Structure formats: structure tokens, C-alpha cells
Amino acid sequence: MPKEQATGEVSLSKTLLLPLSARPIEALVAILCILLAVYTIDTFRTGLFHLQHFRGPWWSRYTRLWICKTLASGNSAQIFVDINKKYGPVARIGPNNLITDDPEFTRRILAARSHYTRGPWFDSIKINPHISNIVSERHPGKHNHLRYQMSAGYAGKDIPDLESTIDERIVDFVRRIEQDWLSTVEGTKSFDIARRIQYLTVDIITHLSFGKPLGFVEADTDKFNFLATIETQLPIVQHFSVILELNTWLSRAANIKWLRKILVPSHTDKTGIGMIMGLSQQVIKTRFGQHAEKKKDMLGSFISRGLDATEVEMEISISLVAGSDTTATAMRSMLLSLISNPRVYSRLIEEIDGAVARGAISSPITEEEAKRLPYLQAVIKEGLRRFPPITQLRERMVPPEGDWYNGTFVPGGTFVGLNAWGLQLNSVFGDDPEVFRPERWLIEDKERLQKMGQVQELIFGYGTTRCLGIPIAMMNLNKIFVELFRRFDIQAVNPQKPWTSICYGIFFQKDFNVRITRRAPA
Numbered sequence: 172m173p174k175e176q177a178t179g180e181v182s183l184s185k186t187l188l189l190p191l192s193a194r195p196i197e198a199l200v201a202i203l204c205i206l207l208a209v210y211t212i213d214t215f216r217t218g219l220f221h222l223q224h225f226r227g228p229w230w231s232r233y234t235r236l237w238i239c240k241t242l243a244s245g246n247s248a249q250i251f252v253d254i255n256k257k258y259g260p261v262a263r264i265g266p267n268n269l270i271t272d273d274p275e276f277t278r279r280i281l282a283a284r285s286h287y288t289r290g291p292w293f294d295s296i297k298i299n300p301h302i303s304n305i306v307s308e309r310h311p312g313k314h315n316h317l318r319y320q321m322s323a324g325y326a327g328k329d330i331p332d333l334e335s336t337i338d339e340r341i342v343d344f345v346r347r348i349e350q351d352w353l354s355t356v357e358g359t360k361s362f363d364i365a366r367r368i369q370y371l372t373v374d375i376i377t378h379l380s381f382g383k384p385l386g387f388v389e390a391d392t393d394k395f396n397f398l399a400t401i402e403t404q405l406p407i408v409q410h411f412s413v414i415l416e417l418n419t420w421l422s423r424a425a426n427i428k429w430l431r432k433i434l435v436p437s438h439t440d441k442t443g444i445g446m447i448m449g450l451s452q453q454v455i456k457t458r459f460g461q462h463a464e465k466k467k468d469m470l471g472s473f474i475s476r477g478l479d480a481t482e483v484e485m486e487i488s489i490s491l492v493a494g495s496d497t498t499a500t501a502m503r504s505m506l507l508s509l510i511s512n513p514r515v516y517s518r519l520i521e522e523i524d525g526a527v528a529r530g531a532i533s534s535p536i537t538e539e540e541a542k543r544l545p546y547l548q549a550v551i552k553e554g555l556r557r558f559p560p561i562t563q564l565r566e567r568m569v570p571p572e573g574d575w576y577n578g579t580f581v582p583g584g585t586f587v588g589l590n591a592w593g594l595q596l597n598s599v600f601g602d603d604p605e606v607f608r609p610e611r612w613l614i615e616d617k618e619r620l621q622k623m624g625q626v627q628e629l630i631f632g633y634g635t636t637r638c639l640g641i642p643i644a645m646m647n648l649n650k651i652f653v654e655l656f657r658r659f660d661i662q663a664v665n666p667q668k669p670w671t672s673i674c675y676g677i678f679f680q681k682d683f684n685v686r687i688t689r690r691a692p693a
């Protein structure tokens with residue numbers, strides 16, 4: 172007997188395959204219909220039964236497109252605030268996605284001993300899909316090792332000139348305003364301070380990174396279209412953090428040489444991050460090999476602690492993105508809050524003038540001196556609280572055994588996003604958390620201050636992934652306002668629409684046109 176007849180299996184498969192060869196189109200349509208039916212049933216089953224105890228926009232339970240739509244709106248920070256207000260401190264925003272504005276829960280998720288890990292969201296912030304950096308690394312062990320290698324550089328321990336470098340850049344920025352941008356009673360020189368502040372922060376980070384600034388302030392332009400490229404790419408790239416399959420495809424496509432050239436920034440590019448990588452690479456070359464230059468900057472610190480040339484290139488590039496944009500947003504939003512609050516503005520100026528008159532501050536002010544100005548400290552704390560510069564979801568993954576939130580089970584593998592703005596509107600700040608009011612930090616009640624501080628510090632993350640750039644960011648903030656306001660009065664040119672601020676997880680802010688005049692001597 173032929174083998175086929177003996178098994179019966181083959182004849183069954185022949186029967187199944189027959190329509191494929193006889194009527195291929197109909198068979199294909201049938202297969203697609205079956206797949207679609209399976210997908211639809213699975214989508215509805217997940218939508219209805221997975222995370223069913225968490226409330227959220229009704230259609231977000233069936234599709235991730237709700238998150239995409241929200242991110243694309245350019246207003247996601249405020250939409251996420253509204254979502255947690257409406258649906259509770261843990262809300263559902265996707266088939267497998269929650270978002271929380273609960274500070275306790277956030278601390279528990281991010282705590283050093285937590286079993287939560289960075290979710291695939293973090294793959295979307297790799298510069299090269301095949302190489303991780305400290306901000307994107309998901310493996311806890313590898314991340315801890317990188318952090319150990321890099322913290323001394325970021326904390327300034329290995330950079331004795333940290334403060335004098337920041338001074339040099341800020342003094343240069345102020346001098347340029349004095350030379351070219353002062354308005355007078357006769358006329359106005361409109362100064363887009365949003366753009367210029369970012370030139371300053373790019374110059375500061377690059378100067379700290381490899382010993383000299385990129386020269387954005389001097390050129391008064393977005394050199395190499397660096398910022399413009401990020402602004403064009405980020406609105407697209409942010410969808411990679413939601414449609415995770417895009418990351419996998421990108422990673423595969425990047426294996427093909429000619430596609431890699433299009434998709435992945437390369438140090439041979441003439442613009443954008445690739446151009447910056449190219450410049451970094453030139454400097455990096457001088458730091459390796461037999462005649463390697465030894466310098467006490469961030470690059471020198473990373474190399475001395477064991478990072479190789481490729482890792483250093485990635486880390487320097489990511490620090491430029493992580494550090495320049497965030498600090499610029501913090502400076503711009505505080506500046507807007509200050510110039511739109513005459514009471515706060517005059518109290519800060521009074522404090523600065525008093526300190527100058529007493530000889531209590533140098534020129535430029537040192538960080539130690541700034542820390543002794545209580546109202547300035549309150550302004551900085553409140554400014555960061557009222558406008559956290561990073562509002563990306565930064566989703567963490569629930570450990571495989573699952574977790575409990577207020578008596579409700581959260582299954583393992585669920586993504587929990589962090590609502591950066593919502594967290595800072597917590598009732599611990601009183602009944603006016605939406606108001607910029609530095610005085611809330613100047614109360615006597617130590618216990619209350621501590622509770623507020625524990626929520627406010629979440630702006631920089633928490634636990635083993637807490638921001639490494641805090642010393643650099645705080646030093647900038649401690650200096651910039653004193654150096655500006657001890658010399659100048661600043662007003663918005665158009666108080667009806669002082670700026671344009673668009674949120675793509677980080678902020679693109681422009682057209683913040685101000686009129687700067689020299690202050691009359693006190």
C-alpha cells in the first residue's frame with residue numbers, strides 16, 4: 172500500500188491544500204478572514220477581561236491607537252493629567268497599558284529593590300537599535316554596571332572644572348545679550364529666549380562632555396540642524412514606544428546595509444544627532460591609543476572607568492539629548508512663571524538685590540551662595556514642580572508574579588506608565604497645586620515639607636534609574652536667574668501668547684519673544 176494511503180495524514184493535508192492550488196485567491200481570503208477573526212476575538216477578550224478593573228477611555232482597552240493619538244496631539248502631558256483625574260490614580264490607557272499619578276505607587280515601582288523592570292518602551296530611545304545606552308538599558312545588571320561607570324562623571328567628581336565651565340558659558344550668554352539684544356525706551360529688540368536658552372544648554376553639556384562648546388551661542392544658530400532634526404524626528408519616533416513592533420522591524424531593517432544608512436544616525440551624517448556623533452568621534456579618537464590625551468571632562472571620566480569608544484560615543488550623544496532639552500525646558504518654564512507673576516518677580520529681585528548689596532554673592536554667583544537664597548530655592552523647586560520637563564510614559568513592566576494595587580490584582584507583564592505632570596498636582600501640595608506659588612516651600616511645618624519634597628523629587632525619577640544629571644541641572648538653575656535678573660528686566664513681547672509649547676514627552680518651545688532692558692541701579 173502506498174505510504175500516503177497508509178497514514179491518512181498526507182491525504183488530509185492534500186485535501187486541505189487542494190483548494191489552495193485550485194482557487195488560490197479564495198483560499199488566501201479565507202485564511203485572512205480566519206486570522207482577522209482570531210485577532211478580533213483576542214482583542215475583545217483582552218479588552219474585556221484583561222485589566223478589567225481599571226477604568227479609562229472606552230476604546231483604549233481595544234487598541235494602542237488611543238495612546239498614539241494622544242502623543243500625536245502635542246498635548247499629552249495635560250491629557251494624561253485629565254485621565255487620572257477622571258478615572259482614578261491608576262487608569263487604563265491601552266490593552267496592556269496603565270498610567271498612574273499616585274506618588275506612593277510610583278515610588279514602589281521605581282524603588283531600588285522593586286521587581287518592576289523597564290518595559291520595551293525604553294527600546295524606543297536607543298540611538299542605534301543594536302546598541303543600548305544608560306537611559307535605554309533594560310537589563311538591571313547591565314544598567315547598574317553602566318551607572319557605576321558613569322556616575323562620577325555626571326556628579327562632577329571627576330570634573331574639577333564643572334562649576335567654572337558652567338560659569339564661563341553663562342557669563343558669555345549674558346554678555347551677548349548685553350552687547351546685542353538690549354531694548355531701550357526708543358525701541359524693542361525681540362529676543363526668542365526659548366531658542367537661545369537651548370543654544371546655551373547645548374553649549375554647556377558639550378563643553379562639559381569634551382572640553383569645548385559646540386558654539387551654538389556664538390553662532391546664534393542651530394548648528395548642524397541638530398535641534399531641528401530632533402523636532403522633526405521625535406513626533407514620529409515617539410510612536411515606536413507604543414507600536415513596539417516598529418522597534419523590532421527597525422532593528423531587523425538596520426541589519427541591511429543600505430537601509431541602515433537611512434534609518435540609523437551615523438557619524439558620517441552632515442546634520443542632526445549623526446553629525447554630533449561624528450564630532451564626538453573625532454574627539455574620542457584623540458583619547459584612545461598610545462598617545463591618548465588625558466582630560467578631566469565627562470568623556471575622560473567615562474573612559475577612565477572602562478567605557479569603550481563605541482559606548483562613549485553613544486553615551487555622550489544621549490547625554491546631550493537628555494541634558495540639554497530638559498534643562499532648557501526647566502529654565503524657560505520658570506522664566507515664564509516669573510515674568511507673569513509680578514509678586515514673585517519682585518520678591519526674587521528684592522532677594523537678589525539684597526544679597527548683592529550685602530556682598531553675599533559673587534559675580535557670577537557660586538552654587539553655594541545660591542543655596543543660601545531661600546526665595547530662589549523656593550522658586551526653583553516650585554518651577555520644576557509646576558512644569559516637569561520630562562513627561563514621557565517611561566513604562567515599567569509588572570513582575571511575572573503580578574502585583575496588587577489597593578486590593579486589585581495587576582497581572583505580570585502589564586505596562587505601567589508614569590504620569591509626570593499628574594504626580595505634581597497631588598493634594599499633598601494643598602488646595603492650589605495648579606498655581607505657581609513658591610511660598611508653599613517656605614513654611615515652618617517640617618513634616619509637610621518632607622512629604623511635599625518626597626513627591627517633588629520624583630520629577631527626576633527615583634531609585635536605581637534616578638537622573639544622573641541632577642548636579643549639572645541644579646547648578647545651571649541656581650545660576651541663570653540670578654545672572655539675568657541682577658542685570659535685566661524681562662517682559663514678554665506678546666502677553667496674550669507668550670510662547671508656543673508643544674509636548675512630545677519632552678517639550679518643543681519656541682517664539683518665547685522677550686524684551687530685555689537694563690535694570691536701573693538699585
Ligand code: HEM
Binds near residue numbers: 305501630
Ligand atoms: C531639569 C532637568 C532634568 C530633568 C527634569 C531630568 C529628568 C530625568 C528623569 C525623570 C530621569 C529618569 C528616567 C527613567 O525613568 O528611567 C532621568 C534620567 C537621566 N538623566 Fe535626567 N533630567 C534632567 C537633566 C539632566 C541632565 C542635565 C543630564 C546630563 C547632563 C541628565 C542625564 C540623565 C541620565 C544619564 C539619566 C539616566 C539615568 C539612569 O538610567 O540611570 N539629566 N532624568
